[in-house]
Amino acid sequence: MGLLRTVRRSGWLISGALALSLAATACGGGDSGGGSDGAGATPAAQVLGAPSPAEGAPVTIGLISASASDSVLSAQFQRIEQGMQMALKYANAYRGGIAGRPIALFICQGGETPAGTQDCANQMVNRGVAAVISPFTANGASVVPVLTAAKIPYVSLSGTSTEELTKPGAFSLTGGFSVGLAAFAAYAHDHGVRKMAMLATDGPAVLQAVNGIGGIVFRKAGVGFQTIAVPVGTADMTPQMQAAVKGGADAISMVGDLTFCTSWLQAYQTLNLDLPRYIINTCIDPTTLKAYKPVIAGSVMTATATTDTATTDATLYGAIARTYNSKVDPDPAVSASQSAGAITLLSFVNLFKGFTGDPTSAAITQQLRSAKNVPLFLGDGATYTCDGKAVPILPNVCSSEVQIGTVKDDGTVEDAKVIETTRLFTP
Numbered sequence: 001m002g003l004l005r006t007v008r009r010s011g012w013l014i015s016g017a018l019a020l021s022l023a024a025t026a027c028g029g030g031d032s033g034g035g036s037d038g039a040g041a042t043p044a045a046q047v048l049g050a051p052s053p054a055e056g057a058p059v060t061i062g063l064i065s066a067s068a069s070d071s072v073l074s075a076q077f078q079r080i081e082q083g084m085q086m087a088l089k090y091a092n093a094y095r096g097g098i099a100g101r102p103i104a105l106f107i108c109q110g111g112e113t114p115a116g117t118q119d120c121a122n123q124m125v126n127r128g129v130a131a132v133i134s135p136f137t138a139n140g141a142s143v144v145p146v147l148t149a150a151k152i153p154y155v156s157l158s159g160t161s162t163e164e165l166t167k168p169g170a171f172s173l174t175g176g177f178s179v180g181l182a183a184f185a186a187y188a189h190d191h192g193v194r195k196m197a198m199l200a201t202d203g204p205a206v207l208q209a210v211n212g213i214g215g216i217v218f219r220k221a222g223v224g225f226q227t228i229a230v231p232v233g234t235a236d237m238t239p240q241m242q243a244a245v246k247g248g249a250d251a252i253s254m255v256g257d258l259t260f261c262t263s264w265l266q267a268y269q270t271l272n273l274d275l276p277r278y279i280i281n282t283c284i285d286p287t288t289l290k291a292y293k294p295v296i297a298g299s300v301m302t303a304t305a306t307t308d309t310a311t312t313d314a315t316l317y318g319a320i321a322r323t324y325n326s327k328v329d330p331d332p333a334v335s336a337s338q339s340a341g342a343i344t345l346l347s348f349v350n351l352f353k354g355f356t357g358d359p360t361s362a363a364i365t366q367q368l369r370s371a372k373n374v375p376l377f378l379g380d381g382a383t384y385t386c387d388g389k390a391v392p393i394l395p396n397v398c399s400s401e402v403q404i405g406t407v408k409d410d411g412t413v414e415d416a417k418v419i420e421t422t423r424l425f426t427p
Helices: 044-048 072-094 114-127 140-149 162-166 176-190 204-221 238-246 258-270 286-296 312-324 336-352 361-370
Strands: 006-013 059-065 103-109 131-134 154-158 170-174 195-201 224-230 251-255 277-279 300-303 401-407 413-420
Touching: 044 072, 044 312, 059 072, 059 114, 072 103, 072 258, 072 312, 072 336, 103 114, 114 140, 131 140, 131 336, 140 154, 140 162, 140 170, 140 204, 154 176, 154 336, 162 170, 162 204, 170 176, 176 195, 176 204, 176 251, 176 277, 176 300, 176 401, 195 204, 195 238, 204 224, 224 238, 238 251, 238 258, 251 258, 258 286, 300 413, 312 336, 336 361
Parallel strands: 059 103, 059 131, 131 154, 154 170, 195 224, 195 251, 251 277, 277 300
Antiparallel strands: 006 413, 300 401, 401 413
16 A cells, blocks of 8 residues: 555645755755746736835844855855845835834854854844744754753754754744655655665764654655764765665665765766665755766655746745846746745745734744644645644644655656655654
8 A cells, every 4th residue: 555645746846945954955956047037927016016014123033054155055055045035125025024023134154063053043042033044954953952942933944853843942844854754755665665775964963863753754664774874074975875785775865965965976876876766955956966967867855845937926936036136046946045045934924924913032932833824935835833733753843744756857856746744653
């Protein structure tokens, strides 16, 4: 009996959320050189609607980023910040910000290191931000305890660490990596995989999630599962991938940042393997698509944002891009790293429809806990509800739906099935 239960079908791309280091960022499509409006594009002003400018004292929201260096990961964060900033300008001009007050974004550069992100969390406390939002991080264990101790809500698009997924005061709008693992397990079962080996970054948060959640969902799916830890900075992963094959794996997967994925793709290509491969959206970037397109194409991947440019949100995204950053392609499938930033901010802003009062940290936390079926921006109907019921063993997960399909050579997901994964987390 198949484990994949379709909720709906659509065309999807990654939202900027999934994995541990996390991927959700790069869903990347990457740097867009700024797209044209297209012959049939609706004028941006018409799509944006009537202005509703925010007024008064700003509500400061924090973002812990890593855009300050020349690394590939920093380039992704730069694109995410672009998307978040243009979405913020739209929200302040047309959505009344939060409760009628303008949103101010305080960005701290944590470098995606434990020490750096913890320092940024302390800066958030000292700055008195109302909340911290994030598309992803590999350092939730360093960030969340600092923020929640100060009663500042932490809202991730795609949480991965135990702290992000279970500690009161943290919220993961999508199921992120945990729900993605469940989708991998269900897909592997339905496609005859007997044993999957996952190469994972050798870090506490990553291995904790992979071994803990992976052990549960793959056992429930009836598929063997092996984790192979790879030291950070490993350039040649052929020994680890060979070990996976010798260990009996008939499917290979990975979790790590873009640098990790690049080495993983190179090892797969070097060994000339012909095994099913399961990747996360970290791997989708202009650099990898150029160098490893034959390996990426046909891989299995989860996704959380629609590529259908006819949807209302996709049309709105295009208008936002044309209005506030003409260098960003208005197609969210092309400028997917930027759209990840927009998804994170506007999904958070959607929480405050009808909200009145002072958006303090306490009020925002209460709103997160009580709001029902809040739309995920670019989610094509997907919503989140942070009542602890989506995945009972991970009470901070606000949605158990995920899309899974195969990757095309442009990095988008085709033949995606939108599935609900709660049953794989039950005893």
